[in-house]
Amino acid sequence: MNSVFWVAPPVGFVLSALNRREVRPCGTRDNCDDVEFDRAGKRRASSSCLHIYPGFSMSAILPVYLNETPSHQPIIARINEEAFGPGRFVRAAERVREQGPHDPRLSFIAILDDTVVGSVRMTPVIAGSVSGHLLGPLAVRPSFKNLGIGRELVRISVAEALRRGSEGVVLVGDAPYYGPLGFEQVAARLSFPGPVDAARILVAANRDDIQDRLHGKIHWRPAE
Numbered sequence: 001m002n003s004v005f006w007v008a009p010p011v012g013f014v015l016s017a018l019n020r021r022e023v024r025p026c027g028t029r030d031n032c033d034d035v036e037f038d039r040a041g042k043r044r045a046s047s048s049c050l051h052i053y054p055g056f057s058m059s060a061i062l063p064v065y066l067n068e069t070p071s072h073q074p075i076i077a078r079i080n081e082e083a084f085g086p087g088r089f090v091r092a093a094e095r096v097r098e099q100g101p102h103d104p105r106l107s108f109i110a111i112l113d114d115t116v117v118g119s120v121r122m123t124p125v126i127a128g129s130v131s132g133h134l135l136g137p138l139a140v141r142p143s144f145k146n147l148g149i150g151r152e153l154v155r156i157s158v159a160e161a162l163r164r165g166s167e168g169v170v171l172v173g174d175a176p177y178y179g180p181l182g183f184e185q186v187a188a189r190l191s192f193p194g195p196v197d198a199a200r201i202l203v204a205a206n207r208d209d210i211q212d213r214l215h216g217k218i219h220w221r222p223a224e
C-alpha cells in the first residue's frame, strides 16, 4: 500500500489558531452563507464552512492528511482555480508541471469535516545534476486559512519526497512563508520556461552540495 496517512500533529497550534479565529456555528441553509447546498438541500462535499456545533470535540476539527487519489482531481482543480484563478496556467512553474504528471505518492490533501480543504502537489524534475521535485501548487480554501494547514501540507510533502530519495525540493514562492519550513533561496541561476523572480526560487534539501549542483534549466523527469 503506497498511501500515507497523517493526522495533524500541531494540536497546540490549532488551539491557538482557534483562539484567534472567529468561528461561528453553522450548518443550516438559514444561518450559514458559506455552505453550498444542492437542490435537495443536502450539503455539498465541497462546502467551505467550518461546522462547529455546541459541544463539539476538539478532535473533530483536526485535519487529516492523505495522499491524493484520482477521485480527488475535481476538488483539487476547484481549490486551485479558487486560489490562483485562470492566470495559473501561464505561471512559469505551471509550465514545468505541464511537461509531465505530478507524483501522487508525494502529493497530499487536507481533509476537515469530510471536506477537502487544501492540496499540495509534487512534480519530479531535474535541474543541473539534481534529481528532485517541484512543489506546487499549494492551496488552502479561504475559509480554512491560518490554521496551519498550508505549512503542514508543505512539511508532509517535503518529508515524504526526501524520504523517498528526492535530492531537493524546489518551489517558486515567498521566502517569509517557506523559510521557516527549511527553504532557502537558490544561489545559482535556475531557468524556468517563463520569467520568474530569482528571489522567489527556493530549495529545501538534506544534503550540503545542493546549491553547487542546482543550476541551468529545470524540467520534468519521469518519477522513479
Ligand SMILES: CC(C)(COP(=O)(O)OP(=O)(O)OC[C@H]1O[C@@H](n2cnc3c(N)ncnc32)[C@H](O)[C@@H]1OP(=O)(O)O)[C@@H](O)C(=O)NCCC(=O)NCCS
Binding pocket: 083, 084, 138, 139, 140, 141, 144, 145, 146, 147, 148, 149, 150, 151, 152, 172, 173, 174, 176, 177
Ligand atoms: C499560502 C497558503 C497556502 C497558506 O495556507 P494556510 O493554511 O493559510 O497557511 P498556514 O496556516 O500554514 O500559515 C499561515 C501563516 O502564514 C502567513 N502567510 C500566508 N501566506 C504568506 C505569504 N505569502 N508570505 C508570508 N507569510 C504568509 C500568514 O500570515 C500566517 O501567519 P501567522 O501564522 O503569523 O498568522 C494559502 O494562503 C493559499 O492557499 N493562498 C493562495 C494560493 C497561494 O498563494 N499559494 C502559495 C503559492 S507559492
